[in-house]
Amino acid sequence: MKKCDRCGELVDKAYGTTAEGEILCFPCCARKDEEELLESGNSRKVLLYYDFEERATILGTLTVAVIKNWPGTLKFDCFKFKKGKHNIGDERIDFWFKGPDDFVWYGVHYGKRNSIVHCKRTKKSLKKAL
Numbered sequence: 001m002k003k004c005d006r007c008g009e010l011v012d013k014a015y016g017t018t019a020e021g022e023i024l025c026f027p028c029c030a031r032k033d034e035e036e037l038l039e040s041g042n043s044r045k046v047l048l049y050y051d052f053e054e055r056a057t058i059l060g061t062l063t064v065a066v067i068k069n070w071p072g073t074l075k076f077d078c079f080k081f082k083k084g085k086h087n088i089g090d091e092r093i094d095f096w097f098k099g100p101d102d103f104v105w106y107g108v109h110y111g112k113r114n115s116i117v118h119c120k121r122t123k124k125s126l127k128k129a130l
Protein backbone atom coordinates (compact mmCIF):
# COMPACT_ATOMS: atom_id res chain seq x y z
CA MET A 1 0.00 0.00 0.00
CA LYS A 2 1.11 3.51 -0.78
CA LYS A 3 0.63 6.52 1.43
CA CYS A 4 -0.28 10.09 0.59
CA ASP A 5 2.86 12.20 1.08
CA ARG A 6 0.80 15.03 2.53
CA CYS A 7 -1.77 13.62 4.92
CA GLY A 8 -0.55 10.03 5.33
CA GLU A 9 -3.82 8.53 4.12
CA LEU A 10 -3.39 5.06 2.62
CA VAL A 11 -4.10 5.08 -1.09
CA ASP A 12 -4.60 2.09 -3.30
CA LYS A 13 -4.66 2.78 -7.03
CA ALA A 14 -6.48 6.06 -6.61
CA TYR A 15 -3.84 8.74 -6.27
CA GLY A 16 -2.11 11.46 -8.23
CA THR A 17 1.60 12.05 -8.70
CA THR A 18 3.13 15.51 -8.76
CA ALA A 19 5.94 16.67 -11.03
CA GLU A 20 8.22 16.26 -8.00
CA GLY A 21 7.19 12.61 -7.63
CA GLU A 22 4.99 13.11 -4.57
CA ILE A 23 2.07 10.74 -4.12
CA LEU A 24 -1.17 12.55 -3.26
CA CYS A 25 -4.59 11.21 -2.35
CA PHE A 26 -7.45 12.80 -4.31
CA PRO A 27 -8.50 15.24 -1.55
CA CYS A 28 -4.86 16.40 -1.32
CA CYS A 29 -4.74 16.79 -5.13
CA ALA A 30 -7.62 19.24 -4.71
CA ARG A 31 -5.84 21.10 -1.90
CA LYS A 32 -2.58 21.33 -3.84
CA ASP A 33 -4.33 22.46 -7.04
CA GLU A 34 -6.31 25.06 -5.13
CA GLU A 35 -3.18 26.41 -3.42
CA GLU A 36 -1.50 26.72 -6.80
CA LEU A 37 -4.49 28.56 -8.29
CA LEU A 38 -4.65 30.93 -5.34
CA GLU A 39 -0.94 31.63 -5.43
CA SER A 40 -0.48 32.17 -9.17
CA GLY A 41 -3.95 33.37 -10.16
CA ASN A 42 -3.92 31.11 -13.21
CA SER A 43 -3.97 27.46 -14.24
CA ARG A 44 -0.57 27.34 -15.92
CA LYS A 45 0.63 24.64 -13.52
CA VAL A 46 -2.70 22.96 -12.88
CA LEU A 47 -4.52 21.03 -15.56
CA LEU A 48 -8.18 22.00 -15.49
CA TYR A 49 -10.86 20.42 -17.63
CA TYR A 50 -14.43 21.28 -18.52
CA ASP A 51 -17.40 19.02 -18.31
CA PHE A 52 -21.16 19.36 -18.54
CA GLU A 53 -23.26 17.91 -15.77
CA GLU A 54 -26.97 17.28 -15.70
CA ARG A 55 -28.51 18.48 -12.47
CA ALA A 56 -32.04 17.81 -11.31
CA THR A 57 -33.72 21.01 -10.12
CA ILE A 58 -37.29 21.95 -9.30
CA LEU A 59 -37.52 23.43 -12.79
CA GLY A 60 -36.36 20.24 -14.47
CA THR A 61 -32.96 19.04 -15.61
CA LEU A 62 -30.37 21.75 -15.95
CA THR A 63 -27.06 21.46 -17.80
CA VAL A 64 -24.25 23.03 -15.80
CA ALA A 65 -20.75 23.63 -17.13
CA VAL A 66 -18.11 22.72 -14.57
CA ILE A 67 -14.37 23.29 -14.41
CA LYS A 68 -12.47 20.61 -12.54
CA ASN A 69 -9.07 19.15 -11.83
CA TRP A 70 -8.04 15.71 -13.03
CA PRO A 71 -9.56 13.54 -10.29
CA GLY A 72 -12.57 15.88 -10.15
CA THR A 73 -11.99 16.60 -6.47
CA LEU A 74 -11.68 20.33 -7.11
CA LYS A 75 -14.67 21.59 -8.99
CA PHE A 76 -16.23 24.95 -9.88
CA ASP A 77 -19.69 25.52 -11.32
CA CYS A 78 -19.72 28.03 -14.18
CA PHE A 79 -22.36 30.72 -14.06
CA LYS A 80 -21.84 31.41 -17.74
CA PHE A 81 -20.32 29.73 -20.77
CA LYS A 82 -20.31 30.54 -24.45
CA LYS A 83 -19.64 28.16 -27.32
CA GLY A 84 -18.12 29.60 -30.46
CA LYS A 85 -15.76 28.97 -33.33
CA HIS A 86 -12.02 29.44 -33.26
CA ASN A 87 -10.50 31.08 -36.34
CA ILE A 88 -9.30 27.78 -37.82
CA GLY A 89 -12.77 26.27 -37.52
CA ASP A 90 -12.07 24.58 -34.23
CA GLU A 91 -14.39 24.68 -31.30
CA ARG A 92 -13.93 27.38 -28.71
CA ILE A 93 -15.71 27.64 -25.38
CA ASP A 94 -15.41 30.51 -22.92
CA PHE A 95 -16.22 29.97 -19.26
CA TRP A 96 -16.83 32.23 -16.28
CA PHE A 97 -16.95 30.87 -12.77
CA LYS A 98 -16.42 31.77 -9.14
CA GLY A 99 -12.88 30.72 -8.30
CA PRO A 100 -11.38 29.54 -5.01
CA ASP A 101 -10.89 33.15 -3.86
CA ASP A 102 -14.36 34.63 -4.51
CA PHE A 103 -13.13 36.30 -7.66
CA VAL A 104 -14.56 35.72 -11.10
CA TRP A 105 -12.26 33.43 -13.05
CA TYR A 106 -12.26 33.21 -16.82
CA GLY A 107 -11.34 30.11 -18.80
CA VAL A 108 -11.02 29.31 -22.48
CA HIS A 109 -10.91 26.00 -24.30
CA TYR A 110 -9.83 25.39 -27.90
CA GLY A 111 -10.24 22.38 -30.12
CA LYS A 112 -11.89 19.01 -29.94
CA ARG A 113 -9.06 16.70 -29.01
CA ASN A 114 -9.10 17.41 -25.30
CA SER A 115 -11.14 19.25 -22.73
CA ILE A 116 -8.38 21.36 -21.18
CA VAL A 117 -9.38 24.86 -20.09
CA HIS A 118 -6.84 27.63 -19.56
CA CYS A 119 -8.05 29.70 -16.64
CA LYS A 120 -7.11 32.90 -14.91
CA ARG A 121 -8.43 35.14 -12.21
CA THR A 122 -10.09 38.36 -13.32
CA LYS A 123 -10.13 41.55 -11.29
CA LYS A 124 -13.82 41.20 -10.53
CA SER A 125 -14.56 40.24 -6.94
CA LEU A 126 -17.79 38.51 -6.03
CA LYS A 127 -17.47 39.12 -2.32
CA LYS A 128 -19.91 42.02 -2.35
CA ALA A 129 -21.95 41.09 -5.39
CA LEU A 130 -23.20 37.75 -4.09
Ligand SMILES: [Zn+2]
Nearest residue numbers: 004007025028
Ligand atom coordinates in the same frame (compact mmCIF):
# COMPACT_ATOMS: atom_id res chain seq x y z
ZN1 LIG B 1 -3.71 13.19 1.27
